[in-house]
Amino acid sequence: MSAVPFSQACENNKAPILEVISQVFSSSKLVLEIGTGTAQHAVYFAQALPHLTWQTSDQACYHVGIKAQLEQARSQGIANTDPIANIQGPLILDVTQPWPLISGQEELDGIFTANTLHIMAKEMVEAFFIGIGERLRAQGNLCIYGPFNYDASYTSESNARFDIWLAQQDPRSAIRDIEWIIELAETQGLRLVGDHSMPANNRLLHFVKS
Numbered sequence: 056m057s058a059v060p061f062s063q064a065c066e067n068n069k070a071p072i073l074e075v076i077s078q079v080f081s082s083s084k085l086v087l088e089i090g091t092g093t094a095q096h097a098v099y100f101a102q103a104l105p106h107l108t109w110q111t112s113d114q115a116c117y118h119v120g121i122k123a124q125l126e127q128a129r130s131q132g133i134a135n136t137d138p139i140a141n142i143q144g145p146l147i148l149d150v151t152q153p154w155p156l157i158s159g160q161e162e163l164d165g166i167f168t169a170n171t172l173h174i175m176a177k178e179m180v181e182a183f184f185i186g187i188g189e190r191l192r193a194q195g196n197l198c199i200y201g202p203f204n205y206d207a208s209y210t211s212e213s214n215a216r217f218d219i220w221l222a223q224q225d226p227r228s229a230i231r232d233i234e235w236i237i238e239l240a241e242t243q244g245l246r247l248v249g250d251h252s253m254p255a256n257n258r259l260l261h262f263v264k265s
Protein backbone atom coordinates (compact mmCIF):
# COMPACT_ATOMS: atom_id res chain seq x y z
CA MET A 56 0.00 0.00 0.00
CA SER A 57 1.29 3.55 -0.75
CA ALA A 58 1.96 5.90 2.16
CA VAL A 59 -1.24 7.13 3.76
CA PRO A 60 -1.14 10.95 4.00
CA PHE A 61 -1.80 12.56 7.37
CA SER A 62 -2.62 16.09 8.50
CA GLN A 63 -2.85 16.91 12.21
CA ALA A 64 -5.01 19.94 11.34
CA CYS A 65 -7.62 17.64 9.77
CA GLU A 66 -7.70 15.56 12.94
CA ASN A 67 -8.24 18.73 14.99
CA ASN A 68 -10.94 20.30 12.84
CA LYS A 69 -12.96 17.32 11.56
CA ALA A 70 -15.30 17.03 14.56
CA PRO A 71 -16.22 20.76 14.71
CA ILE A 72 -16.76 20.79 10.93
CA LEU A 73 -18.96 17.69 11.13
CA GLU A 74 -21.10 19.33 13.79
CA VAL A 75 -22.12 22.00 11.24
CA ILE A 76 -22.20 19.99 8.02
CA SER A 77 -24.26 17.18 9.54
CA GLN A 78 -27.04 19.79 9.82
CA VAL A 79 -26.38 21.44 6.47
CA PHE A 80 -26.20 18.17 4.50
CA SER A 81 -28.89 16.39 6.55
CA SER A 82 -31.08 15.81 3.49
CA SER A 83 -28.38 15.85 0.80
CA LYS A 84 -27.92 12.94 -1.56
CA LEU A 85 -24.67 13.72 -3.34
CA VAL A 86 -21.87 15.92 -2.00
CA LEU A 87 -18.81 16.82 -4.07
CA GLU A 88 -15.61 17.59 -2.17
CA ILE A 89 -13.16 19.85 -4.00
CA GLY A 90 -9.49 19.53 -2.99
CA THR A 91 -9.90 16.29 -1.02
CA GLY A 92 -6.19 16.38 -0.08
CA THR A 93 -5.40 13.64 2.46
CA ALA A 94 -9.02 12.29 2.35
CA GLN A 95 -9.13 12.25 6.18
CA HIS A 96 -12.19 14.53 6.03
CA ALA A 97 -13.83 12.36 3.36
CA VAL A 98 -13.45 9.16 5.41
CA TYR A 99 -14.67 10.77 8.63
CA PHE A 100 -17.61 12.65 7.13
CA ALA A 101 -18.81 9.84 4.87
CA GLN A 102 -18.91 7.40 7.78
CA ALA A 103 -20.87 9.87 9.89
CA LEU A 104 -23.29 10.71 7.03
CA PRO A 105 -24.28 7.32 5.58
CA HIS A 106 -27.43 8.73 3.93
CA LEU A 107 -25.39 10.53 1.26
CA THR A 108 -22.73 9.78 -1.35
CA TRP A 109 -19.43 11.64 -0.82
CA GLN A 110 -17.66 12.27 -4.15
CA THR A 111 -13.94 12.95 -3.68
CA SER A 112 -11.93 15.00 -6.18
CA ASP A 113 -8.58 16.71 -6.50
CA GLN A 114 -5.73 17.45 -8.84
CA ALA A 115 -4.20 14.22 -10.20
CA CYS A 116 -1.03 14.49 -8.07
CA TYR A 117 -3.12 13.92 -4.90
CA HIS A 118 -4.84 10.76 -6.11
CA VAL A 119 -2.25 8.21 -4.94
CA GLY A 120 -2.58 9.51 -1.37
CA ILE A 121 -6.39 9.70 -1.52
CA LYS A 122 -6.61 6.11 -2.79
CA ALA A 123 -4.22 4.91 -0.05
CA GLN A 124 -6.37 6.61 2.60
CA LEU A 125 -9.56 5.02 1.21
CA GLU A 126 -7.88 1.63 0.97
CA GLN A 127 -6.77 1.86 4.61
CA ALA A 128 -10.31 2.79 5.74
CA ARG A 129 -11.77 -0.13 3.76
CA SER A 130 -9.27 -2.56 5.31
CA GLN A 131 -10.65 -1.63 8.73
CA GLY A 132 -14.16 -2.84 7.87
CA ILE A 133 -15.53 -5.56 10.13
CA ALA A 134 -16.62 -8.93 8.66
CA ASN A 135 -16.03 -7.90 5.05
CA THR A 136 -18.29 -4.85 5.29
CA ASP A 137 -17.16 -1.70 3.52
CA PRO A 138 -17.20 1.12 6.11
CA ILE A 139 -16.95 3.76 3.38
CA ALA A 140 -19.28 2.25 0.78
CA ASN A 141 -20.75 5.75 0.27
CA ILE A 142 -17.43 7.29 -0.87
CA GLN A 143 -16.71 7.59 -4.58
CA GLY A 144 -13.01 7.39 -5.54
CA PRO A 145 -11.33 10.59 -6.67
CA LEU A 146 -12.20 12.43 -9.87
CA ILE A 147 -9.56 14.62 -11.44
CA LEU A 148 -10.87 18.11 -10.79
CA ASP A 149 -8.73 21.20 -11.31
CA VAL A 150 -11.16 24.09 -10.97
CA THR A 151 -9.53 25.92 -13.90
CA GLN A 152 -10.10 23.02 -16.31
CA PRO A 153 -13.42 21.67 -17.62
CA TRP A 154 -15.05 19.93 -14.65
CA PRO A 155 -15.57 16.14 -15.00
CA LEU A 156 -18.99 14.58 -15.24
CA ILE A 157 -20.11 13.19 -11.89
CA SER A 158 -22.20 10.04 -11.68
CA GLY A 159 -25.74 11.07 -10.62
CA GLN A 160 -24.76 14.67 -11.20
CA GLU A 161 -28.34 15.89 -11.56
CA GLU A 162 -28.58 15.26 -7.80
CA LEU A 163 -25.47 17.27 -6.82
CA ASP A 164 -27.01 19.12 -3.92
CA GLY A 165 -23.93 19.73 -1.77
CA ILE A 166 -20.36 20.94 -2.27
CA PHE A 167 -17.67 20.97 0.43
CA THR A 168 -14.14 22.29 0.41
CA ALA A 169 -11.55 22.84 3.15
CA ASN A 170 -8.38 24.88 3.11
CA THR A 171 -8.36 25.48 -0.61
CA LEU A 172 -9.29 29.10 -1.37
CA HIS A 173 -6.16 30.54 0.29
CA ILE A 174 -3.98 28.07 -1.64
CA MET A 175 -5.58 28.85 -5.02
CA ALA A 176 -4.54 31.91 -7.06
CA LYS A 177 -7.26 34.56 -7.48
CA GLU A 178 -8.28 33.36 -10.95
CA MET A 179 -8.63 29.82 -9.56
CA VAL A 180 -10.99 31.07 -6.84
CA GLU A 181 -13.04 32.80 -9.58
CA ALA A 182 -13.10 29.54 -11.60
CA PHE A 183 -14.15 27.65 -8.45
CA PHE A 184 -17.29 29.79 -8.12
CA ILE A 185 -18.12 29.65 -11.84
CA GLY A 186 -17.95 25.83 -11.69
CA ILE A 187 -20.15 25.75 -8.61
CA GLY A 188 -22.66 28.06 -10.26
CA GLU A 189 -22.87 25.61 -13.17
CA ARG A 190 -22.97 22.37 -11.18
CA LEU A 191 -24.75 22.90 -7.87
CA ARG A 192 -28.51 22.32 -7.94
CA ALA A 193 -30.96 25.05 -6.95
CA GLN A 194 -31.39 25.02 -3.14
CA GLY A 195 -28.06 23.18 -2.92
CA ASN A 196 -25.61 23.92 -0.11
CA LEU A 197 -21.97 24.99 -0.34
CA CYS A 198 -19.69 24.75 2.72
CA ILE A 199 -16.24 26.33 2.70
CA TYR A 200 -13.80 25.83 5.59
CA GLY A 201 -10.69 27.96 6.03
CA PRO A 202 -9.24 31.26 7.22
CA PHE A 203 -10.73 34.56 6.00
CA ASN A 204 -10.09 38.26 6.53
CA TYR A 205 -12.87 40.66 7.58
CA ASP A 206 -12.81 44.39 6.74
CA ALA A 207 -9.40 43.78 5.11
CA SER A 208 -7.96 42.73 8.50
CA TYR A 209 -6.60 39.50 9.89
CA THR A 210 -8.70 37.95 12.64
CA SER A 211 -5.59 36.89 14.60
CA GLU A 212 -1.81 37.22 14.81
CA SER A 213 -1.47 33.58 13.81
CA ASN A 214 -3.43 34.20 10.60
CA ALA A 215 -1.17 37.19 9.82
CA ARG A 216 1.90 34.97 10.24
CA PHE A 217 0.27 32.21 8.19
CA ASP A 218 -0.36 34.67 5.33
CA ILE A 219 3.34 35.61 5.24
CA TRP A 220 4.24 31.93 5.17
CA LEU A 221 1.72 31.32 2.34
CA ALA A 222 3.25 34.11 0.24
CA GLN A 223 6.70 32.57 0.74
CA GLN A 224 5.40 29.24 -0.62
CA ASP A 225 3.58 30.83 -3.57
CA PRO A 226 3.05 34.58 -4.03
CA ARG A 227 -0.35 33.86 -5.65
CA SER A 228 -1.69 32.25 -2.45
CA ALA A 229 -3.27 34.43 0.24
CA ILE A 230 -5.98 34.50 2.90
CA ARG A 231 -9.03 35.86 1.07
CA ASP A 232 -11.32 38.72 2.08
CA ILE A 233 -14.72 37.35 3.03
CA GLU A 234 -16.37 40.30 1.27
CA TRP A 235 -14.78 39.21 -2.06
CA ILE A 236 -15.86 35.59 -1.49
CA ILE A 237 -19.45 36.70 -0.79
CA GLU A 238 -19.40 38.86 -3.93
CA LEU A 239 -18.17 35.97 -6.12
CA ALA A 240 -20.77 33.66 -4.58
CA GLU A 241 -23.57 36.16 -5.18
CA THR A 242 -22.68 36.43 -8.89
CA GLN A 243 -23.50 32.68 -9.03
CA GLY A 244 -26.77 33.01 -7.14
CA LEU A 245 -25.38 31.84 -3.80
CA ARG A 246 -26.32 33.56 -0.54
CA LEU A 247 -24.33 33.39 2.71
CA VAL A 248 -26.62 31.95 5.38
CA GLY A 249 -24.07 30.87 8.02
CA ASP A 250 -20.60 31.92 9.17
CA HIS A 251 -19.39 29.59 11.93
CA SER A 252 -16.38 29.99 14.19
CA MET A 253 -13.95 27.05 13.90
CA PRO A 254 -10.69 25.94 15.58
CA ALA A 255 -7.44 27.88 15.01
CA ASN A 256 -9.17 31.07 13.78
CA ASN A 257 -10.83 29.39 10.83
CA ARG A 258 -14.42 29.81 9.65
CA LEU A 259 -17.02 27.55 8.07
CA LEU A 260 -19.06 29.50 5.51
CA HIS A 261 -22.44 28.10 4.47
CA PHE A 262 -24.02 29.33 1.22
CA VAL A 263 -27.34 28.31 -0.33
CA LYS A 264 -28.06 28.53 -4.05
CA SER A 265 -31.30 30.19 -5.00
Ligand SMILES: C[S@@+](CC[C@H](N)C(=O)[O-])C[C@H]1O[C@@H](n2cnc3c(N)ncnc32)[C@H](O)[C@@H]1O
Pocket residue numbers: 062065089090091092093113114117148149150151168169170171174175179
Ligand atom coordinates in the same frame (compact mmCIF):
# COMPACT_ATOMS: atom_id res chain seq x y z
C1 LIG B 1 -3.90 22.72 1.89
S1 LIG B 1 -4.58 21.49 0.84
C2 LIG B 1 -6.09 21.13 1.70
C3 LIG B 1 -6.45 19.69 1.58
C4 LIG B 1 -7.62 19.22 2.46
N1 LIG B 1 -8.88 19.69 1.95
C5 LIG B 1 -7.44 19.64 3.91
O1 LIG B 1 -8.28 20.36 4.45
O2 LIG B 1 -6.42 19.21 4.49
C6 LIG B 1 -5.08 22.43 -0.56
C7 LIG B 1 -5.89 21.67 -1.58
O3 LIG B 1 -6.30 22.58 -2.60
C8 LIG B 1 -6.26 21.90 -3.82
N2 LIG B 1 -6.17 22.81 -4.96
C9 LIG B 1 -5.27 23.80 -5.17
N3 LIG B 1 -5.45 24.35 -6.38
C10 LIG B 1 -6.49 23.68 -6.96
C11 LIG B 1 -7.15 23.77 -8.20
N4 LIG B 1 -6.76 24.63 -9.15
N5 LIG B 1 -8.20 22.94 -8.44
C12 LIG B 1 -8.60 22.05 -7.50
N6 LIG B 1 -8.00 21.91 -6.31
C13 LIG B 1 -6.96 22.71 -6.04
C14 LIG B 1 -4.99 21.07 -3.68
O4 LIG B 1 -4.91 20.10 -4.69
C15 LIG B 1 -5.13 20.55 -2.27
O5 LIG B 1 -5.91 19.39 -2.22
